[in-house]
Amino acid sequence: MATLEVRGLCAGYGRAQVLFDVSFAADAGEVVALLGRNGAGKSTLLKSIMRLVRASSGQVFLDQEDISGLEPHEIARRGLGYVPEERRIFTDLTLAENLEVGRQAPRGSAPAWDDGRLFALFPALAPLRERPGARMSGGEQQMLAIARTLAGNPQAILLDEPTEGLAPVVVAQLAAAIGELKGTGVTVVLAEQNLRFAERVADRAYALEKGVLHAQ
Numbered sequence: 426m427a428t429l430e431v432r433g434l435c436a437g438y439g440r441a442q443v444l445f446d447v448s449f450a451a452d453a454g455e456v457v458a459l460l461g462r463n464g465a466g467k468s469t470l471l472k473s474i475m476r477l478v479r480a481s482s483g484q485v486f487l488d489q490e491d492i493s494g495l496e497p498h499e500i501a502r503r504g505l506g507y508v509p510e511e512r513r514i515f516t517d518l519t520l521a522e523n524l525e526v527g528r529q530a531p532r533g534s535a536p537a538w539d540d541g542r543l544f545a546l547f548p549a550l551a552p553l554r555e556r557p558g559a560r561m562s563g564g565e566q567q568m569l570a571i572a573r574t575l576a577g578n579p580q581a582i583l584l585d586e587p588t589e590g591l592a593p594v595v596v597a598q599l600a601a602a603i604g605e606l607k608g609t610g611v612t613v614v615l616a617e618q619n620l621r622f623a624e625r626v627a628d629r630a631y632a633l634e635k636g637v638l639h640a641q
Contacts, residue, residue, distance in 0.1 A: 427450035427451060427486070428487065428488055429486070429505070429612055430449075430485070431450070431485050432448050432483055433448055434446070434470070434474075435447075435483055436478050436481060436483075438469075443469045443636050444466050446483075446637075447483070448638070453580075453610045453612055454608070454611065454612065456603060456607055456613040456615065457613070457614050457627060457628065458617055458623040458627035458629070458631070459614065460618070460623055460630055460631065460632050460633065460641070461634060465633045465634055465635065465636070466633050467585070467617075468510060468616060470638075473485075474505070476493075477507075480493070487503055488503075492505070502529065504578070504579050505581050505582075506575065506582040507574065507582070508570045508582065508583065508585060509570075509585050512567060512570040513570065514558045514561075516559035517557060517558070517559065519555050519557055519558075520553045520556055524573055525576075526573065527574060527576040530578070531578050532578055532580070534580055535579060535610075535611070537578050538572075538578055546606075547572055547598075547602060549568065550565065550568055550572060563590055564592060564595030567595070567599070568595075571587070571599075571602070581611065581613070582611060582612070582613055584613065584617075585616050587615060588619045589618070607628075615627070
């Protein structure tokens with residue numbers, strides 16, 4: 426059974442509908458890419474899955490549980506992680522403190538991520554434990570945003586434009602990390618414009634055009 430399943434999702438902002446009957450599923454240890462240009466609805470789709478944008482219709486299932494009516498913090502506690510495009514790390518906190526903010530108790534159906542395992546996934550972060558977020562590069566902040574989400578021991582993780590604005594060497598490091606995540610059984614859904622990156626890491630891809638999802 427799919428770890429994450431979206432059925433018939435419709436959503437938008439006020440009277441402006443952005444998503445039209447979107448459906449897809451992602452299995453444990455699978456990487457699914459959502460491809461599309463700016464304005465195609467990729468970010469809205471991820472926010473709708475997390476209930477940061479309220480869908481007008483449709484359902485979302487996490488490990489066969491209907492989470493469509495839950496609040497965002499309840500969805501996170503169920504085991505769905507979300508890394509927004511803006512990263513949203515706490516710039517006045519150190520790297521170690523940011524990780525602590527994201528910490529949740531281990532759950533039996535998902536891998537557990539302590540600091541040692543996180544730093545093994547992102548070795549560049551290990552020497553930066555006491556560095557404030559404001560003094561980190563864009564690539565370091567992106568890796569921290571993902572690590573902080575993993576500290577919550579999610580079953581599945583949503584990544585919104587993870588490579589945007591990053592140097593090629595950092596993009597390569599993110600690709601390697603996502604490859605390792607697959608091996609742990611974490612489900613990854615990423616919204617992305619970088620086709621080469623998506624082709625490198627994804628098992629399957631969908632194209633989102635004007636709010637309609639098409640299989641690739």
